[in-house]
Amino acid sequence: MNISIILAAGEGTRMKSKLPKVLHKVCGKPILQYVIDASKGANVEKNVVVVGYGGDITKEYFKEEPIIFKTQPIGEGIPYGTGYAVMQAIDHIDDNSTITILYGDTPLITESTINKLINYHNKSGFQATVLTAIFEEPTGYGRIIREDSGNILKIVEQKDASEEEKKIKEINSGIYCFDGKLLKYALSKIDNNNAQNEYYITDVIGILKEEGHRVGAYIIEDSTEIHGVNSRVQLSFSEKIMKDRINERHMENGVTIIDPSNTYIEDTVKIGRDTIIYPGVSLEGSTEIGEDCIIRNNSRIVNSIISSNVIIESSTIEDSQVGENTHIGPFAHLRPNSNIGENVKIGNFVEVKNSVIKDNTKAGHLAYIGDADVGHDVNIGCGVIFVNYNGKEKFRTTVGDNSFIGSNSNLVAPVKVEARGYVAAGxxxxxxxxxxxxxxxxxxxxxxxxxxxxxxxxxxK
Known part of the structure; x- marks a missing residue:
């Protein structure tokens, strides 16, 4: 059985935030979510998350996730350290399991890397395996000292390394695989007799090695994956890497992104092929874009479904749906719960809110359509206002099929314009x-x- 223990108890003081570090977002998702998703994607059957500072907030956020939470005590006299954090999950370490130690502040780790690490550990017959990386500038990291066989001899921290050891570029990522039974055994042996008075997971490696067990090392292919987030600057770095990954994924799937460096697409967004995304576009949340769409500059779409062959120009769309062959904008605003049909025109400075607008209807410019049910083939003139609010309550307006609402008219709800009804301008x-x-x-x-x-x-004069 594959089990992960994800360490997410750190306070993250350098973030200078009231929010737990692991709940800060990268491309729309909490950084901890990326680690959980990568672990589940690597076929890890049980995921145990160790929380501490802000643990209740973190648990509440992930209450729908099939994960196990363990809380690390906080307070004066608590020894802390990575080893101590792992100890909190000891009841969930099965003797015949493979345990992967991960960190909740490394959002760039991928399911591919976790899967490769676990497979390497199991197929090579190691009792412990360290995920390592090659850094051209390894200062500050623990160095990997290998035996002639290639297995790990020891891990030497920067402060304890000799001048020769400091030249080694292979570093310890802090991510490990262990045999469950031996991990529990070694955790019972480590102590906090050190300058920081903490329990370190690296001591487990030393104990297993001293007792003759085989410790291997798997070198990660992309060292950016082990990048941790401890500050807003590091959060920004992760954001940039993740944004590039997401944009590249869409381009590889047939989406044209004119300027990826100036396009923001969150991880949960879906886009159909042959859609073109222009600079300055922001696609967020559970948004789905169909095929052959054009999303022009400076448009923002949030939690919305856009069908195929839609053109959106410099507009904002929130929690809404847009049918095929429809044209939105420029400078239109679809507020939540707007359902726009096919071949509809929502033009310059038109605002729609909580309304249904059926096929072939046009509102070309400068209109407000709020709390309305508008039929098909309706013309809504310039300056039309659906007057939906009396200061206390909202009311709905119904406009029947093939109606014509003249410019600068007010429809004071609740009111109904029957099919083929004409309203004179003004x-x-x-x-x-x-x-x-x-x-x-x-x-x-x-x-x-x-x-x-x-x-x-x-x-x-």
Whole structure:
């Protein structure tokens, strides 16, 4: 059985945040989520997460995940250290299991690397395996000292390394595989007799080696995967690497991204092939984009479903759906729960909220459509306002198929315009418009000849 122990108890003081470090996000997902997903993707059957600072918040966030939480005590006199953190999960270490030690602040680790590490450990017959990396500048890291056979002889920390050992470029990532029974045994043997008064997981390696067990090392292919997040600067580094990975994945799947360095796509977004993404676009949350779409500059789409052959120009779409062959923008705003049909035009500075707009309807410019049910083949003129709020409650407006709403009209909800109803420009509609009727709801024009001269409003120049 494969079991992971994910250490996520650190406070992350350098983050200078009220939020637990592992809940800070990279491309829309908490950094701990990436580690959990990578572990599950590597066919690890049981994932144990050790939390400490902000543990209740972390547990609440991941309450739907099939993971086990263990809490590391916090307070004065607690010894701490990586070894102490692993001890908190000892009840979940099975004798016949392979245990992988991971860190909750390494969002760049991949399921491929975890899977390769576990397979290497098991197939090579090691009792412990260290994931290592080659760094051109290894200062600050523990060095890997190998035997002639290639197995690990020991791990030497920077402060304890000789000048010759400091030249070694292979470093300890802190990620390990252990045989479950031997890990439990070695944890019972380590002590905190050191300057920091902490229990270190590296001591487990030393104990197993001294007792004649084989300790191997697997060199990671991409050393950026072991990059940890302890500050906002390091968070930014992880964000950049993850953003590049996500953009490359979409491009490899047939999406054109004009300028990947200026395009933000979160990990959970899906995009169909032959869609073109222009610079400045932000795609977030559970957004799904169909095939053959064009998403032009400076558009933001959040938790929305965009069907195929849609053009979106410099617009914001939130928690909404857009049908095929529809054109949105420029500068349109679809607020939550907007359901836009096929071949619809939502144009310049049009705002839609909590509304259904059916096929072939057009709202070209400068309109507000809120809490409405609009039929198909409707024309909504410039400056039309769906007046949905009386200061206390929201009300709905219904506009039937093939209707025409003239420019600068107000539809005061609750109100209904029946099919083929026409509203004259400048009208304020407060009563039902019958099917096929023309409704004119504006004051009669009165021209008072000579009024300006009588009021002496024109001055001689």
């Amino acid at each position: 009208s304020t509609i407060v009563e039902e418009v019958p099917e096929g009727a023309l409704s004119i709801a504006r004051a009669a024009q009165v021209n008072k000849i000579g009024w300006v001269e009588k009021k002496d409003l024109i001055k001689d």
